[in-house]
Amino acid sequence: MSNKFAYVRTEMAQAMPPPVTQTGVVGWMRKNLFSDIPNTIMTLLAFAFLVWTVPTLYNFLIGNAIFVAEDGTPCRAPEAGACWAYVIDRFDFYIYGFYPESEYWRPNLVFVVAAALITHLLWPELPFKGISAIAFFVGLPIFAVILLNGGSFGLPQVTTEKWGGLMLTLIIASVGIVVSLPLGVVLALGRRSHMPFVKYVSIAFIELWRAVPLITVLFMASVMLPLFLPEGTTIDKILRALVGVALFQTAYMAEVVRGGLQALPKGQYEAAHALGLNYFKSMYFIILPQALKHVIPGIVNSFISLFKDTSLVSIVGLFDLLGTVQATSALVEWKAPHQATTGYLFAAAVFWIFCFGMSRYSIYMERRLDTGHKE
Amino acid sequence: MNKKIVTIALGAALSLSASAAMADTLEDVQAKGYLQCGVAPSTPGFASPDENNNWSGIDVDYCRAMAAAIFDDPEAVRFTPLTSKERFTALSSGEIDVLSRTTTWTMSRDTNLGISFTGVMFYDGQGFMVPKDLGVNSALELSDAAVCIEAGTTTELNAADYFATNGMNYNPVVFEDQDEVVKAYDDGRCDVFTTDSSALAAERLSLADPDSHKILPEIISKEPLGPSVRQGDDLWFNISRWVYFALLEAEEYGVTQANVDEMLGSENPSVRRLLGVEGEFGKAIGLSDDWAYRIIKHTGNYGEIYERNVTPIGIDRAGSLNDLWTRGGLQYSPPIR
Numbered sequence: 074m075s076n077k078f079a080y081v082r083t084e085m086a087q088a089m090p091p092p093v094t095q096t097g098v099v100g101w102m103r104k105n106l107f108s109d110i111p112n113t114i115m116t117l118l119a120f121a122f123l124v125w126t127v128p129t130l131y132n133f134l135i136g137n138a139i140f141v142a143e144d145g146t147p148c149r150a151p152e153a154g155a156c157w158a159y160v161i162d163r164f165d166f167y168i169y170g171f172y173p174e175s176e177y178w179r180p181n182l183v184f185v186v187a188a189a190l191i192t193h194l195l196w197p198e199l200p201f202k203g204i205s206a207i208a209f210f211v212g213l214p215i216f217a218v219i220l221l222n223g224g225s226f227g228l229p230q231v232t233t234e235k236w237g238g239l240m241l242t243l244i245i246a247s248v249g250i251v252v253s254l255p256l257g258v259v260l261a262l263g264r265r266s267h268m269p270f271v272k273y274v275s276i277a278f279i280e281l282w283r284a285v286p287l288i289t290v291l292f293m294a295s296v297m298l299p300l301f302l303p304e305g306t307t308i309d310k311i312l313r314a315l316v317g318v319a320l321f322q323t324a325y326m327a328e329v330v331r332g333g334l335q336a337l338p339k340g341q342y343e344a345a346h347a348l349g350l351n352y353f354k355s356m357y358f359i360i361l362p363q364a365l366k367h368v369i370p371g372i373v374n375s376f377i378s379l380f381k382d383t384s385l386v387s388i389v390g391l392f393d394l395l396g397t398v399q400a401t402s403a404l405v406e407w408k409a410p411h412q413a414t415t416g417y418l419f420a421a422a423v424f425w426i427f428c429f430g431m432s433r434y435s436i437y438m439e440r441r442l443d444t445g446h447k448e
Numbered sequence: 449m450n451k452k453i454v455t456i457a458l459g460a461a462l463s464l465s466a467s468a469a470m471a472d473t474l475e476d477v478q479a480k481g482y483l484q485c486g487v488a489p490s491t492p493g494f495a496s497p498d499e500n501n502n503w504s505g506i507d508v509d510y511c512r513a514m515a516a517a518i519f520d521d522p523e524a525v526r527f528t529p530l531t532s533k534e535r536f537t538a539l540s541s542g543e544i545d546v547l548s549r550t551t552t553w554t555m556s557r558d559t560n561l562g563i564s565f566t567g568v569m570f571y572d573g574q575g576f577m578v579p580k581d582l583g584v585n586s587a588l589e590l591s592d593a594a595v596c597i598e599a600g601t602t603t604e605l606n607a608a609d610y611f612a613t614n615g616m617n618y619n620p621v622v623f624e625d626q627d628e629v630v631k632a633y634d635d636g637r638c639d640v641f642t643t644d645s646s647a648l649a650a651e652r653l654s655l656a657d658p659d660s661h662k663i664l665p666e667i668i669s670k671e672p673l674g675p676s677v678r679q680g681d682d683l684w685f686n687i688s689r690w691v692y693f694a695l696l697e698a699e700e701y702g703v704t705q706a707n708v709d710e711m712l713g714s715e716n717p718s719v720r721r722l723l724g725v726e727g728e729f730g731k732a733i734g735l736s737d738d739w740a741y742r743i744i745k746h747t748g749n750y751g752e753i754y755e756r757n758v759t760p761i762g763i764d765r766a767g768s769l770n771d772l773w774t775r776g777g778l779q780y781s782p783p784i785r
Contacts (some may be wrong), residue, residue, distance in 0.1 A: 166497060387489075397497075400489055401497060403492045403496055404498075406499065408654045410654060
């Protein structure tokens, strides 16, 4: 019975490789780029666009670009591309503004300490988060002010109107971020509070600040405020901008956090009550960890937009990164057709690096904190 | 009713700052130990960060001269970069002590804003630039030309007036931004580029081939740029004004940064009075008698300041309005005596 069928082969034939049109580069291209007529047309158009732009872009950015030069003369040649030599020459100014060169180590040190603390805080596996959090939120600002401003511990004073460049951008952005998140959480809780006074004060604050453009806030701070202050009491220009930016950002942050609070099912609040936790404990242990996790993209979105909004301070005469780039675009010895363009490209690249970094970290954090509520 | 309250409150605030501004600015400045000076954020030749990240420019050097006169130290000055919208508030609120920021002296500004102009550091005015191969030597030959202009500026109005009064037609090619205007002109989209002559000279350098363009001799508007101070403090006004005059007086008598020490022994009574060897002119403005000596020693005279800052951006001084009156210009100082 078992020998009813006789097999010629004793083993399975080896599978043939798939046709060459289905595998490898060709297959991938057929599947993804030329699967049907509209797709093919789009592919060809995109390819033509690349052929059209990439060589020009390459020539401008690298091929014909001037990397080494004493002054603007080589950049003035008709075929010259981007004048990177100019950016390299002005690099210190873009980073430190008018900060005296002999004191560069001070912002450098602050930056290194801040970077170390941030790395420690953002790296989930590392221990002693509490210590570095206190160091970052309390110690670092004091340390930074003492070191950057000077005037004590034998450090020569560097007044704030000499601060500038990327250093100022980072100061404004980090103060805005560090102040706005906790204050925003408080305001968001306040807005959902059952106590009328707290509730309406929070609503009034949020709606007032959200209803005015940041430019208006900065103008008020720099043009109107001095008129109302008694003669002789001038508030530091950077401090005014910092307060304006931070309060403005707080209002936005409050609404983002409120979105997270409202997304939580009522059961979570009731469960917290049922456990006998008081208001603060239930918020701290149950509600906020979940609410904040939901709105990470929104929070980071606000941070990124804040980081870019810092360039608005250049309209009140502060030299942030963009301000320094603009200021040197008029420098006579580097006058060249692409001088301003190159400067702006540099500023755009720096902004992109920081914003993209924040965005990647937020994606990492979302994945890590994902506890499977999504399917 | 509400409006009224706001008006009263604003008025009260303004009068408060106005009355406070009556205070002795010189005393305040001496107590602070430095002069607070408002400058332009970035205008080459007038105020901009130089290659060593220091402020430089003719407006900046004027402030250094004031600091030198008061403190014998040209570095005893802090610069506040101000946008054109902020500048007058910054001055009237006392945030700065002197405004030296390419500000055109006009009657309305001098009378309405509670500030006083003290001199003219630079006579500017609107000019024209054309490609050399256009073969034009005078703005009067520009009939039917396409003119690149920045939108919404007095430049636009001045050009319209000029072409109308001279009975010429022109085609305005208008852009929102100065950089765009320059680009369009460089690309040949128009025959003529017009703006203030100081900016014209600086922008010429950013063209692809600066040497094939020239600036026409006609100046069609008056833009006297000078420092200003708060109204109501006559002593401070006099200091600001006479610092400017001392710069001119020194140039007229040949006193330079290099020879100021030997000039102390000069026989010329004008030089002796200027440098404080004779007379007590410094006392009259609350300073020491060698106030002008300090200025020249630290910053040089007007001509040296001009050579250092404005000549590099390509604006020749010889024969222009900014030359000394003795050489046909408008820079003239009343005598010190």
